Amino acid sequence: MLDKDMIWMLVEGTRDTLYMTLMATLFGYLFGLPMGITLMVTAKEGIQPTSRVKQKVYAIIYKVLDVIVNIARSIPFLILMILVIPVTKAIVGKSYGSAATIVPLTIAAAPFIARMVESSLQEVDRGVIEAAQSMGAGLWRIIWSVLLVEARTSLLIGVTIALGTILGYSAMAGAVGGGGLGDIAIRYGYYRYQTDVMLVTIVVLVVLVQILQSIGMMLSRKLDRRRA
Amino acid sequence: MDPIIQVKHLCKTFQVKGSQVDAAKDISFDIERGDIFGIIGLSGAGKSTLVRCLNLLEMPTSGEVIVDGKSLTELSDAELRFVRRDIGMIFQHFNLLMQKSVLDNVCFPLKIAGVKKQEARERAMELLRTVGLEDKAGAYPAQLSGGQKQRVAIARVLASNPKILLCDEATSALDPQTTKSILGLLRTINETYGITIVVITHEMAVVQEICHHVAVLDEGVLAESGTVQDLFRAPKTEAARRLILTGTEQLSRMRGGTAVRVTFSGQSSFEPMIANLILEYKMPVNILFADTKNINGSAEGEMILQLPDVKDTAERMIQDLRAKRLGVEVLEHYVG
The missing domain is CATH 3.30.70.260 (ACT domain)
Structure with a gap:
């Protein structure tokens, strides 16, 4: 049952799962982080510009982004995966395998990450932002040196949550030939009734999530200077 | 007479759930260069709104704020950011960067101004010496007492060589002893660097301790203004009497x-x-x-x-x- 081939397959599956998860998280932040920052800044309670015209522009940007994020967030991942197959094919060249799964994973992760980033940045003390403004800091300076620095603990916890969620999504991708541990669990555990393989994949997934969680929490605690 | 700040017919109205709140109603006054000017009022009198209009953290609904000859409301965003470097501000809750060391906090305005890192560090250390905290350069704000945090905030505000220092209830979160020492430091700054200081407070004791001139705010209206002695000896309005x-x-x-x-x-x-x-x-x-x-x-x-x-x-x-x-x-x- 759990012979050498099977173990090798599980190792490969784990590698693929990690590859998909890490890449999708990376790309997810590539899009989600700027989106989250934009949401926080352009919100009514964000960092309002002085001119009325710019305030109007901000309001429009917020509304548009808010609607996009909400729509994307309400499409179930399994359906989204099928929906974006043309996009996946255009980017990766095929619609199955772990590299191809990164595309729908990223599309699903980005709006979710944007919301987490938005809420992390909202936790930054208004007074500190005001202090930076009073020193003559511009918007970019405030984003870079105040928001991202002051919220870094919360942002890192967000990364940890994102990793766990995306790992879960990547397993779901196994249902449509996504590769990785989810793929193995479905092919062997579900179609071939090999419960032991199923159990091993579950254990590996649990351990992976635990490790990612612990590293994330440790880092965020280490980087937090708010404790005396 | 050489006013560094001129406030002319300043009005600020907030829309709160459909109803209008007048935080400032036709306020006009001048602040002389080198003065320590108090703005006193009970909570809700509009002091904080008024001081935020002096560096345009709050946009006045109408009226003018002229700082050093420049009308702030007519400046572009970039010009305003530049002028703000001349107007330092300290706050009731200090508003330090909690994730940055004391030294980095003091370096922050220099970073904004584009000063080189080495030069900024040297200047920051010098300022920390001025406020008596050179041994805390590597500490983080969370490790400091309230008084020490306010000293860091003062060092930070001095870094950009401001002409004006706005203090928004800067001593309200401190105990009487610490308040005295912070006020002493502010007086020293006023005397040695000639920085004009605007003190917002609800405590008459603070005004009496360091201010030369004072304006009394009452429900968004400037009730009276003059020298602190005159206000103390012969308050003309009910609002002033209540505060005294x-x-x-x-x-x-x-x-x-x-x-x-x-x-x-x-x-x-x-x-x-x-x-x-x-x-x-x-x-x-x-x-x-x-x-x-x-x-x-x-x-x-x-x-x-x-x-x-x-x-x-x-x-x-x-x-x-x-x-x-x-x-x-x-x-x-x-x-x-």
Whole structure:
């Protein structure tokens, strides 16, 4: 049952799962982080510009982004995966395998990450932002040196949550030939009734999530200077 | 006369759930270069809104704020950011970067101004020495006491060599001892660097301690303004009287007789005026409250007396006191 081939397959599956998860998280932040920052800044309670015209522009940007994020967030991942197959094919060249799964994973992760980033940045003390403004800091300076620095603990916890969620999504991708541990669990555990393989994949997934969680929490605690 | 800040017909209206709140109603005043100017009012009087209009953290609904000859509302965003470097601000809750060390906090305005890292660090260390915190350069704000945090904030604000320093309730979160030392530091800064300081507070004691001029705000309206001595000796408005008499509120429970507030400067001769009153009118005079305050270095005494419940006698006693060139006010509101 759990012979050498099977173990090798599980190792490969784990590698693929990690590859998909890490890449999708990376790309997810590539899009989600700027989106989250934009949401926080352009919100009514964000960092309002002085001119009325710019305030109007901000309001429009917020509304548009808010609607996009909400729509994307309400499409179930399994359906989204099928929906974006043309996009996946255009980017990766095929619609199955772990590299191809990164595309729908990223599309699903980005709006979710944007919301987490938005809420992390909202936790930054208004007074500190005001202090930076009073020193003559511009918007970019405030984003870079105040928001991202002051919220870094919360942002890192967000990364940890994102990793766990995306790992879960990547397993779901196994249902449509996504590769990785989810793929193995479905092919062997579900179609071939090999419960032991199923159990091993579950254990590996649990351990992976635990490790990612612990590293994330440790880092965020280490980087937090708010404790005396 | 060389005003560094001119506020002209400033109005600020907030829309709160459909209803209008006037935080500032047609406020005009000037602040002289090198002055320590107090803006005092009870909470909700509009002080914070007013001070935020002085560096445009809050956009006035109408009116003008002219700083060093420039009308702030007419500046572009970039110009405004540049002018803001000349207007430092410190806050009630210090507003330090919690994830940055003390040294990095002080370097922050220099970073904004594009000063080179090495140069910024040297200047920051020098400023930390000025505020007496050079040994805390590597510490984080969470490890400091309130007074130390405010000192860091002061070092940070001085980094960009401002011409004006706005203090928004800067001592309200501190204990009396620390408040005194922070106010002392502010006075030193005013004297050594010639920085004009604007102090927002709800505490008369703070105004008396360091301000030269003061404006009293009451429900968004500038009730009165002038020198601190004048306000203390002869407050013209009810709002000012209320602020001066906080600390003596318990008097409102007293009954009978006429109460008067008598003020005298430390230079006035120590004639036994109360003893004389009693001897002359053969009627008791009750001292309800007495205090001496240091206002800009001169001792100012204040006393609240309860005069006899005979209208005529009380009237003549007041005239007697006035004849001795003492400040006398009748406090109908507080006793009766």
